[in-house]
Amino acid sequence: MFYDLIVSNRSYRRFHEEHSISVERMRELVDYGRLSPSGANKQPLKYIISRDKSKNDSIFPHLQWAGYLKDWAGPEEGERPSGYIVILQDTNIGPSGVDHGIAAQSILLGARSMELGGCIIQSIKRNELKTALQISDQYEILLVIALGKPKETVILDEINDGEDIKYWRDNNQEHHVPKRKLQDIIVE
Amino acid sequence: MFYDLIVSNRSYRRFHEEHSISVERMRELVDYGRLSPSGANKQPLKYIISRDKSKNDSIFPHLQWAGYLKDWAGPEEGERPSGYIVILQDTNIGPSGVDHGIAAQSILLGARSMELGGCIIQSIKRNELKTALQISDQYEILLVIALGKPKETVILDEINDGEDIKYWRDNNQEHHVPKRKLQDIIVE
Secondary structure (H helix, E strand, C coil): CHHHHHHHCCECCCECCCCCCCHHHHHHHHHHHHCCCCHHHCCCEEEEEECCHHHHHHHHHHECCCCCCCCCCCCCCCCCCCEEEEEEEECCCCCCCCHHHHHHHHHHHHHHHCCCEEEEECCECHHHHHHHCCCCCCEEEEEEEEEECECCCEEEEEECCCCCCCCEECCCCCEEEEEECHHHHECC | CHHHHHHHCCECCCECCCCCCCHHHHHHHHHHHHCCCCHHHCCCEEEEEECCHHHHHHHHHHECCCCCCCCCCCCCCCCCCCEEEEEEEECCCCCCCCHHHHHHHHHHHHHHHCCCEEEEECCECHHHHHHHCCCCCCEEEEEEEEEECECCCEEEEEECCCCCCCCEECCCCCEEEEEECHHHHECC
């Protein structure tokens, strides 16, 4: 059921790094982005796939992980993503609007349907990553999607209006995400 | 299969308007937005649901339909959406980033899983719609999602780089959407 897919699609940040993702699956995930709605159908998004260790290692240092977890610098070796999809804007085509948000969610839900999981990363050292991946000036980095076989449990907690929305980890290293209640986000 | 869901999730603009969408389904669709990723988990999105004729009629005039179809002003009476979800930014919380793109895709895919369909509309007379729906200044209108039981066929055509991306309707009123090829959107 679609509800189960949506609920199971949490932001995962620790993975079974040894679980390799095939190039066919990576291309299929990009295809989910390709087949998603695009404002005025302009399709300005382009994609870089990374799935081998050396390329993954060149991406990882330029990403910021889980800003609210002050004592956690990101996943350790062995728990890092098995791959990445870097979403670019082709400046020869035009601005993305919200296309990259739409495409990112298609990719993440698609990954979940393959029993993979991931995380949309917006906090990126863009200049450094451009250099590391030798990305030409035709492209701007919009988002990085980290992907892998999840190795953590994420728990949704409902909160009341005004309560803290910062995610946190409990003593079992389970990751808690406070979510507003449905009734509090519908404006009558 | 997820691929089939993504492919069947086209932008639909003509509907069986008499097909009513229950309030439970509408709330479920908003819940898909609620359960989607949100940048820094801030959850600034709020939602207005419209599913009765008078409210739908107050929204419709403020939307622009299918900019490339110059001789088509939008769906006629009887083929209009059965409902809308208006995605708002709560300015007391903060900017949306790409949250509304993410949430919109969750809602559309969820609608498709209910055999409904829809269209993300970004071209909105925002001031007029704010007045029509008596939306307070606490909120900004980000997107409108039109929803209903689709009454049109949408065909995907693959194009080569540089070919025209404008969608068009053939003599059978079937809607064609040119999409770039997968190989052309992956940057090596």
